Amino acid sequence: AQKVTQAQTEISVVEKEDVTLDCVYETRDTTYYLFWYKQPPSGELVFLIRRNSFDEQNEISGRYSWNFQKSTSSFNFTITASQVVDSAVYFCALSENNNAGKSTFGDGTTLTVKP
């Protein structure tokens, strides 16, 4: 069974601080995919990144970076120099190759960036 844990329910930071959102996953499949989505107050889930289980390279996109470590089953997300517009709920999700179409979402982390 697949499972995603986002232990941080809420995080509050001041603008320009760096912040890391944790994601730990469980799966028995050897081929799987990990995602991060952002959900601002408007409600739409915005796709941020997809990683497959064979690609452990870290990725950087502007102020966003992701650290994928299979050894600890973690896929953490760091925002550098946070901004007020980063305030949102962030979801980590897992999709198994043998369970196509069924993504398991973590409970989400609510990030508040204060000016």
Add this chain to the structure above:
Amino acid sequence: DTEVTQTPKHLVMGMTNKKSLKCEQHMGHRAMYWYKQKAKKPPELMFVYSYEKLSINESVPSRFSPECPNSSLLNLHLHALQPEDSALYLCASSQVLAGDSGDTQYFGPGTRLTVL
């Protein structure tokens, strides 16, 4: 263009009403999804269509009836709903159900449904 549109944005209905939610995408995606999301919770998968055929039904009550009239459209017909069905209903699409990066789901803005 990675846009999924949903109408209406808001819907208020009584328990005896019949209404429909509509979702549309023009990205050529062949998989489409309905999710239900309660406040402060993650999205819960309801239905998945692949190539216009129902592929997954997550044991959703029959008062929710999905329909995929063509590859761009996905409807959710609602009938005899309960107040606990009030939620944000999200539609998503992906190129295909699985494989490479084609399984990335792109979400619409959702329909906020209130059942009185």
